[in-house]
Each structure stands twice: as C-alpha cells, then as structure tokens.
Amino acid sequence: MLRVEGVRVLLGEQRHVAVDDATLAVGDGEVLAVLGPSGCGKSTLLRAIAGLEPVAAGTIAWDDADLAGVPTHRRGFALMFQDGQLFDHLSVAANVGYAPRLRGAARRRVRGEVDDLLELVGLAGYGERLPRTLSGGERQRVALARSLAARPRLLLLDEPLSALDADLRVRLADDLRRILRDAGTAAVLVTHDHDEAFAVADRLAVMRGGRLVQQGAVAQVWAAPADAETARFLGYPVVLEGQAARRALTAAGASAPVDAGGGGDGGDGGGGGGAVQVALRAGAARISPGGALTGRVVALRARADGLRVDVDVEGLGVLPALAGGGGGGGADGGSFLPPDVGDAVRVDLVADRIAVLPG
C-alpha cells in the first residue's frame, strides 16, 4: 500500500509551499480521490507521489519501502495526465503497447494485450488510428488503457475527466469506476469535481491551500464535512451560522428528527450558543404548505430537475428551495401551482439533507 507522511513540496524559483504536511494512505485495490479547488496543490501532490517533484520533507513509501531517491520509471506508478499526453507520433496501438514494449515483451503478445485493453475501454478496432484523429473522450480512454498496460501497482489519475464536457464526464466516470474495479488496481484520483470523486472513489481526501483538511470514506465525508469551506466545496450551496443555524435545526427537527450524530452536535451547539454551523445540501429546503418556516419568493429559475425557487426565509436568509410535484410538495394532488415572485410561502427543511459542521 501507499503511505504518504508529512510530505511537503516546494515549487518554482520562489520555493513557495505547494503541499504542506500531507499524510494519506491508499490500501490495495482502493481508489482514493483527492478533491480540491484548482491551485490547491493536489496535482503537485500527485506529481510528488509519481516522483516528478522533489519532496522537501516527509516520506512517500510503498509497502514500507521508502521511495526517496527512486526515479519515476522505477516506482511502478503510472500517471495519467489531464489531457492524456498521448504520444502524437505513435498510433493508438503503439501508445497502449508502449509500456509492454519497454519491458521487452514480444510483439505478438503486446498486440493481444493491446487489443484486450482497447476492448476494456470500449475502443476495440481503434489501434491503427493516430491520437490527433480521436475525440477528447477517446483520447482519455486510450490514455487510461496505456496506463493500465504498464501494470502499475498504483494508478495516478490527474483530473482524468476534467477536459471533457459534462455529459461525457458522467458516463466516463462510471466506466472509469468499472474499469478500475475490474483491474483491481489501487488508484489516486485528483479532481476538482465532487461528482467525479463520488462516482469513482471509495475514499475521499479534501485538500485546500496545500493541506489535506479532511479524509474518510466517501459517504462519511459527504455526510459530515469538516468545515464550512469544505461543505461548500462538496456541493452544499448554503452554510448557516449562529442563530440562523439553530433556527434551521429546530425547523428540521420539528418536521423530522435529525440523525444521531448531527442531533448530538446540534444539541451541543444549541445549548452552548457557540459557533454552530449547518450546511444545507441542494434540495434541503422545500416549499410545502405545512412547512415550519415562512418566507417570500425572490426569484424563479427553471432547472432540469424542477423549478428552483429562491426564497428569502425569515431568519435564515435567501435559500434555494425545491418546488414541484415530487416529494412532500405534491401531497395535495397534481394541481400544483408554481409560486410567483413576491408570494409568501412556507418552507420545510429535510433533515437528511442537512449536515451539522463541527465547530
């Protein structure tokens, strides 16, 4: 397994700290996603693991063997770049077969292996094409097949899907998870897109300003973000503090009990009157005739999953709320009338879409 301990990486002529005190571990067959905004140092961390950036402090080890001084090509970690970095002068088959040929495998065996891998990534028959004739998604698939052909003990994926458009990204993310699972290769995936991280990884490490701020199983990190900024980055559009947070908890508690962990924290925060923070996920607020909160509609936005209504909720501020047939809102039948800007509405908070942040 990969063990990274207290790693610090300095970049550029100014030697500014790109990664500081990073500690993480990746078990056999496990996929870890390092999630963070652009410029947070996540790609640098990945390059340091690959041996492409010198480490200023800390250790990177594989199965308890320190990798300091081991050059990139002897680490057995295949790195897949954001834009694939296919060798433009080589055909698709030659790209995929690059690593086996380096190992001196027989031409015939390489060809079989390449065909299998192209089949795996869904590009059977593309062998003779040149990289520049491929679409962005196809290039990334070839890059993935090329990395897998190296039979790496660890696969390093640097924003593998970021260069693709949204639609393709979702499909490829599912493919990527399936392929990684089938290959059984441990992988570190670096991305700024939480959907990509959720779709592919088993575990999540959130990185910000060169530091890892939270780690854990995907569901765990997602349910309990470490702080407000992490919550926003994980896709919670609203974070409430202080009085507003307590009011939101009460409202959610009034319609349904908050889950065990959150409830404890909530009680704590409510009692102490300290800096309690509550993060609301999309869909946490719903317009409902029986809602505990009152508010006024300030804007309407049509979205693919229904009408988004921005409601200025008394004591909480402006929240995006869901209005529409589904869920509790549709209780009184199909004759749902969308509200208008300026309407007074009642708003309900859904407990399992709320996360209480540790002070």
Add this chain to the structure above:
Amino acid sequence: MIDRAVATRHLGTAASVLVALVPLVIVAVFFVLPVGAMLQRGLWPEGRFAPGAVLDVLARPRTGRVLWFTLWTSTVGTALSLALGLPAAYVLHRLRFPGRAVLRAVVLVPFVLPTVVVGLAVRELLGEGGLLGGLGLDGTPAAILIGLVFFNVAVVVRTVGVAWEGLDRRPAEAAAALGATPAQVLRTVTLPALRPAIVAAASVVFLFCATAFGVVLVLGGVRYSSVETEIYLLTADLLDLPAAAALSIVQLAAVAVLLAGVARLRRGPDPTVRRLPAAPACPTRRDLPAIGVTALALVGLALPIAALVAGSLRRDGGWSLAHYRALGGDAGGLLPGPVTDALTASVRTAVDATWMSLLLGGLVALTVTRRVRTRRARRVRAGLDALFMLPLGVSAVTLGFGFLIALDSGPLDLRTSPLLVPIAQALVALPLVVRTLVPVLGGIDDRQRQAAASLGAGPLRAWTTVDLAAVRRPLLAAAGFAFAVSLGEFGATSFIARPAEPTLPVVIYRLLGRPGVDNEGTAMAAAVLLAAVTALVVLAVERLRVPGTGAW
C-alpha cells in the same frame, strides 16, 4: 452591400497578388536570369544545345574527385556538427545555470562570421607556430572539416535548441511514469519530437558544408577543391564555362533532391507539435556527459578566434599593434585605398543589402503565410515558398558569375551600378530573413485577427494591431542577421565587387593571395575587425530574444 463586399474582396486579392508579384519579379530578374544565363553558357556553348560538353566534364577524373570530396566532407562535417551541437543544444536551452544567456549568444557568433575569417582563423590555429600547429593538420582535409564544423555547430544548437526549449515536458514525464528509463525516454519520446528540427538542422548544415566557399578556398588551396571552389576556379581562373555550368547543374540538382527529401523526412506521422516552453531544470549528475561535450564545443569555438586575435597582435616574435596600424594603408599599392575604406564600403553595402532583403523578405513572408482556401492557391503558395528558398541552394559563386554575364546589356546593364553588390547580397540573405519571419507570421492565431475585426478594426488596423506587433522584434532580428550575412558575404561579392571599391572580405582574400608576413598580419587584423563588427551586431540581435530566430 454585396457589390461592395465583392469589390473589397477583389481589391484584397489584387493587393495580395501585387505583394507576391514584386518579390517574384525581383527574384526572376536578379536570380533566375543570372543563374539561367550561367547555365545557358554551359549547355548552349555556341548557340547550339550541346549537353555533350557537360557530360564530358562529368567524366573527368578531377570532377569525380571534387564531387567525392564535397560529398564526404559535407557528410562528416554534418555528423560532427550534430555530435557536438545536440548535447550543446540540450545544455544551453534546457538546463539552468549562471551565464547561460552569454554562452548562448557566444555560440551563435561563428554562424555569421565571414567564411574568409573562419578560414583564416582555423589556418592560424593549425598552421606553423599555431597553438595546435604540432598536430600537423594544416593543409589537410581535417582542417577544412574543423572550419566547417566551427561555424555549423551554431546552426544545430540554434535550430534544435529552440525546438527543445519549446518541448512540453509532460510527454517525457508520461513515458517515465510508464516505466521508461531516461535513455528510453530520449529514444522514444524526445528524439521523435525533435526529429523535424534535427532533420532541418542536418539538412541546412549539409547544404552549408556542400556550398561552403570561403573556408574551403582559404584552407584547401588548390589541392582540395569542393564543387563550389571548383566552380570558382573554372570560371575565374580557367574560363572553362561549360565545366563550371556542368558543376552548377549538378549542384542545383543535388540541392533540389536534398530539399525534397528533407521535406519528406521532416513530415512525421503527426505534424502538429505541442509547444509549451518548459522551465529549465537544474543540472544533475546525469547531465555530465552533455555538459562535457558542450564545454568541448565551446573551447573548440573559442580557440580559432583566440588564435586569430593573437596572430593579429604578433609581429617578428613580439606583441605589436603594427598590423592594426597598417589598416590605414593600402598594403603597398595592392589595394585601391586604405583597408579602413573597405570597411566603410562593407558597412554601406550591408546597409543597402539589409533594407533590400527585409523589404523583399517581408513581402515573401506575407505571401507564403497568407491564408488560402482553395487547393490551387495552396499549391501556388508552396511553389512560391520553394522558389524563394532557392538562393539557399544555389552556389553564391554561380550567382555572382551569373550577375556578371547576364546583367551586362540594355536596361539591365548594372555592372557599374553601386547597387549590384547589395542586390546580390540581399538575395543571399533572403532565405534567412524569410525563415525568421515566416514562423512568427504563420504562428499567429487567426482568431486574434478575427477578434480585432470583431472589435471594429479594419483590415489594415487589424494587421498593425496583431501582425505588426508580433513581427516587430523578429524584423529587427532579421535585419541584424541580414546585415551580418551581407558584411561577410564573399562568394558572390568576389565576382561583382567593383575593383575600386572592394568590401572587407574581398580585401582580406586579396591580402592573403599576396605572400608576405605583413600582408598576412594585416589580413588578420582586418579579419578581427570584421569579426568584431559582425559579433557586435549578432549579440545585439540576441539581446532582442526573438523566439525561434534562425530556426529553419
């Protein structure tokens, strides 16, 4: 509205045809005509087509020896230049160390040193009493090879270095991450990416070696002759025009074949090259061999210059400035005036040649980078591109002699015109100017012009905003190179310089042709002077930091 749009487009087409026509006419009159006249003298000796004479010449044993000598010295010279130049290109363009900028500029200097100066410097180094005189290489082909390598290493360093500098580091990293050792990365990723640049450098070096004139003339004497010096001997000394024409034809054909083959070789499977200048890295232990070769190359470049300077300062076994003082005199009546007058004449000629080649080269660059839509237009453009590169492959001696015999009657009687020499030199410098401007103009993203147009800029305004801004510094750099080339031009100038107004390289050669310690010393002092002026110009150009300057 539509009529006006059509009219505007017609106007645009007419303007671009005009832009293409001016250099076309000039190249036709001052290049195709003289070279054609030269060939005609050989193939139609008495007004009748008689190719037999040419074939007879080719059957002569001496011709065979000359061809063979040219071929093998050029091949070995190219190989040696690559062997020294490739590691130096890596070290000077890919590693970070103090003094890098200075060394890069210094390496560039030999490329523009006048060939006569290079020949003289190598002779001084290897000759009797020279620093390496003990090796006994003076008067051997090895001396010629040293001279050829001396000024072609710069071409390799420059051409390949610029490409290497712009080479994205990530494909190499991707290969390493796939398990490729540094040597395997070099072989499978880096060298294929550099192939166009290496092929281009090798072919240009081969071309320069094969058509080298001054170096071979000074170092080879009569014993060793290349095609180029043989053409000179046949025309100037023996007046055997059919033989000279025969060799010119062989040379022209060989160059055409070479250029066509190179164009094919350069085309890799994927012509697009991703450019992402990589920050230079700190040298590591693995770089030691390359650094060693670079140091060797630098010493090799410095030695002949040092020998030349030392030689110019020595007289009768002691140090003296006598040779420099002699520059004020006319070498005992050998020259029409003081040597310093020749320098003035050289500078004046070079200024004229510079503006001519810039004007011409600018128009050519505009023409060959113009965006065209139809296939036919593209073919016309490719043809023009090749035509304007021809002066690179045609012997300057042929050109010079062609000037003498073609421009001697009617409205073209320019033999006594002071513009004749600058025109010839401008043509010699033309490919260099074009090659400096074309990558810049061709590299401008067309969307920039479209953006300018969409913001309300008319065609002319868009052109000044986008094109002119991009090409301003390369234009200055091209001017510097044209000036340096013209200062040192010897092949064509040796034919057409007016006797009363010789340029400095011609004077140096004349001084060398007259035995005598003082004459040789004066020649060396003059060579140092010429080299200093050229070096200053090139160093000034280098300070402009034009990306891709001199990359072929």
